[in-house]
Amino acid sequence: MIASSFEYFAPTSVDEALALLSEHGDDAKILAGGHSLIPAMKLRLAEPAVLIDIQRVEGLKGVSESDGTLVIGALTTHHELESSNLVNQKVPILAQTAGEIGDVQVRNKGTIGGSLSHADPAADWPATILALDADLKIVGSGGERVIKATDFFEELYTTALEADEILTEVHVAVPAENTTGSYLKLHQVASGFALTGVAVVLTKSGDICENIAVGITGVSDVPYRASEVESALAGRALTADNIAAAAEKAADGVDILEDIHASEAYRSNLAKVYTRRAIEGAAS
Amino acid sequence: MNKSRKQINTTINGEDYTHEVEPRLLLVHYLREVAGLTGTHVGCETSLCGACTAIVDGQAVKTCTMLAVQADGAEITTIEGLAQDGELHPIQEGFWERHGLQCGFCTPGMIVAAHQLLERNPNPSEDEIRHGLEGNFCRCTGYQHIVDAVQYAAEKMQG
Incomplete structure (x- = not known):
């Protein structure tokens, strides 16, 4: 080829x-x-x-911490994110997500900025970047701007990037101590892409869910925040029943993808099951 | 120089190479057809099977998913670069001793990927070996002897 x-x-x-x-x-x-x-x-x-x-462009590689924010250069590879001590200490869900992408060789070469810009509907990063409410720094001929991850993904393979712009950095606020995260994915067996990938970022106060963010990839044309799940659980006790009831809303109001790998009904069910398990994972 | 062609300089297995190439030439085709190093195999051509794995600047990569021009200035190790002074590399020896191959087509990529694995984790568990080789497919062995071969190499390399 x-x-x-x-x-x-x-x-x-x-x-x-x-x-x-x-x-x-x-x-x-x-x-x-x-x-x-x-x-x-x-x-x-x-x-x-x-x-x-752009692989030889200076200054777009690596992770640093500045004022409680992880600054991730767009050219940082999945492997670098998976193995970085700083990332594992401060925002472990990023390292966990990186480790779920492709295979060793793919992670050695693929970059977070490239994956986000490509906006494959079954890519892993979008779920986690949405759940972490990341900011994306974009540079263009007209100067630079920062947009929320929630405003970045527009359509299938289409982002808010203009033709003359480049994504240069991903900014992730380091979550509070009582915040945990979990990324859970069903791999499409041949390609390794996510048939469903759910990222949960959960802040607990005792057994109460103080705040929750759920990002879902692989299910729709565009990765999304499952806001119905979030509002069903925020402020409530993290019991098995409450979690299961909230997770039932994971595909509410979403246009669900259908292809040879998974029917609409199957994907919709996967979204619910993986959301429940990812919340349980983050809560435990 | 033709505007659409690019000159690239690489070091492959310690030797310097300079060629003018079309930008769309894949690294695997550069290695095989331009540099004449046919140990790196073309398998699935879709970034899945790992037969084309080589080490580029210390990272195992699928050379079917990299352009030769991206490797300009890189240091590359292919399967041909592992044996030293006529002595098999311990991983190659492991595949020989533990019967880690049948048809042999996946073997160069498997050995190069195992090289990266043992560099990052010199004493891997069976699970870690299987995980570390997840990007390489073998359709003959059922993998068990490949795992044995990597364990043999890990022990030998730790002396």
Whole structure:
């Protein structure tokens, strides 16, 4: 499988990358780790005339902590997030999610920024990024802006990124001590993508659910926050009955995907079951 | 130089290579057809089977899902680079001693992935070995002898 021909650029700064994007507009695609884009190009589902490889751009890699916020460079690989001591200590659900992606080789090369920008409906990161209420820093020719993860995913493979913009950082507020998280996923056996992936971030006060955020991927065209589940459980005791009743609302009001791997009814049931288990996991 | 072609410099198994390549050339095809190192195999071509695994700047990657131009400046180790001075690498020896292969097609990728695994975790449990090789498919052995081979290598490498 050979991709269509394209012109290749390897800028070393964000400014240089943005200038190339402005020049080539919709003909150009940004290449990060390449583990979403290159497979699509090999199948000729994507045929960009220009590829702008940003892996050599300075300053987009690695994780640091600043004023109670983890700042994750867009080019940070899944493996780096899975194995980072800082991430495991401060926001373990990020490391847990990273470890569920693809396989070792894929995690070595794929990046968080690339995955989010590609916005595959069955990718893992969107669920967790939504549940953590992350901020996304975007840089474009008109300057930079920060948007909420909840405003980022728009349609199938479509995000709030404009043609001349690049996602550069993911900002995650380090949760309070009494906050726990859990990401639970059913792997599609062949591809490893999520048939359903549920991320839960839960703040407890004794046995009471003080606050809960639930992000779900793999179930709909667009990853979503299960707000019906959240409002059903917030302020209530974390009993098995309350959790199960809340989880029943995991697919409420959602347009559910259907494909050869899972019917609408099956996916809807998966969303409920995995939501219940992920909440139980975070609560225990 | 033709505008659409790019010059790339790599070090593969300690030797320097310089070629002008089309940007769409995949790294696995560069290794096999340009550099002439056919130990790295083309399997599924869809980032799943791991037969094309090589180590690029210290990371095991699926070279069917990487462009050769992305490897410009990289240090690459392929299956051909593991044996030293005519002596099999302990992982290769493990596959020999513990019968870790039948047809052998997946073996180069399996050994290179095992190399990454043992570098990160020199004394892995059986579960950790299976997890560490999740990106490599073998359709002959049922994996048990591959696990045995990696355990053999882990013991030998720890001396």
